Amino acid sequence: MLARFDSQFRQRSKLNHSTARPDILWTLLAIAALLLFLWLLYHYLFQPSWINHLPPVLSELFFLFEVASGLTVGIVATLLWWRQRTLSRPPAVLSIDGMIALSPAAFEQYVAALFRQKGYQVKLRGRSGDKGVDLELSRPGGRNAIVQCKRYRHTIGPDIVRELFGTMIHERVHHAFLVTTADISDAARQWAKHKPMTLIDGATLVDIASTLNSRSKTK
Numbered sequence: 001m002l003a004r005f006d007s008q009f010r011q012r013s014k015l016n017h018s019t020a021r022p023d024i025l026w027t028l029l030a031i032a033a034l035l036l037f038l039w040l041l042y043h044y045l046f047q048p049s050w051i052n053h054l055p056p057v058l059s060e061l062f063f064l065f066e067v068a069s070g071l072t073v074g075i076v077a078t079l080l081w082w083r084q085r086t087l088s089r090p091p092a093v094l095s096i097d098g099m100i101a102l103s104p105a106a107f108e109q110y111v112a113a114l115f116r117q118k119g120y121q122v123k124l125r126g127r128s129g130d131k132g133v134d135l136e137l138s139r140p141g142g143r144n145a146i147v148q149c150k151r152y153r154h155t156i157g158p159d160i161v162r163e164l165f166g167t168m169i170h171e172r173v174h175h176a177f178l179v180t181t182a183d184i185s186d187a188a189r190q191w192a193k194h195k196p197m198t199l200i201d202g203a204t205l206v207d208i209a210s211t212l213n214s215r216s217k218t219k
Contacts, residue, residue: 025076029073029077029080032069033073033077036066036069036070036073040066043062043066092213093206093209093210093213094110094206095206096202096203096205096206099151099181099202099205100151100153100181104149107149107151107181108124108134108135108149109124111134111135111147111149111179111205112124112135114205114208114212115135115137115147117212118212119139120137120138120139121137121138121139122135122137123135123136123138132148132167133146133147133148133171134147134148134149135147135149137175137177143173143174143175144173144174145173145174145175145176145177146167146168146171146173146177147176147178147179148164148167148176148177148178148179149179149180150178150179150181150182151180151181152180152181152182153181153182154182155182155183155184156178156180156182156184156185156188156199156201157185157187158185158187158188158190158191160178160188161178161188161191161199162191164176164178164197165192165195165197168197175196175198176196176197176198177197177198177199177200178192178197178198178199178200179200179205180200180201180202180205181202181205182201182202183201183202184201
């Protein structure tokens with residue numbers, strides 16, 4: 001379960017006091033906005049004499065640069081805010097048949113949206129040669145995890161779970177999720193018991209999506 005993993009993540013990272021890595025685009029935008037603010041402060045508050053002696057053409061170019069920079073920062077900030085708002089929206093709750101009808105990439109995006117709803121930073125990695133890793137998860141102050149998404153109808157056996165465990169070790173992460181539309185056999189669950197793995201079958205996935213969707217509507 002996602003809730004169980006939240007608890008395990010926090011317990012295993014009590015000694016890890018690293019801060020969250022800021023989003024690179026927001027960081028660059030903040031730097032650009034700060035530089036623009038300092039320039040405007042220098043230009044209009046201190047009014048250096050060298051600016052007053054510039055030719056009219058250069059003075060006009062400075063003015064146009066300031067206006068264009070301000071508009072650019074504002075537009076980029078708006079786009080980033082809209083993108084973040086869009087990503088934070090809860091996905092529609094799909095039935096098991098609805099999830100199976102999705103393409104592999106669409107199913108990975110659906111699962112990624114659910115993890116984002118839980119507060120994880122998600123990187124989609126599913127592609128040819130991905131070594132069984134579809135999503136990478138990270139969280140402020142926590143440890144990294146991987147997710148394998150399986151759009152299956154037949155029951156998941158222990159062989160797939162064992163392969164995912166090997167992938168987790170190879171990737172040097174601290175937890176692995178198996179998210180599937182199918183059932184998961186008792187043998188597979190028994191094999192994963194007491195290991196840093198979370199197995200989510202189709203029925204549980206529908207329940208998780210429904211719970212997250214209901215919570216978002218009450219906020």
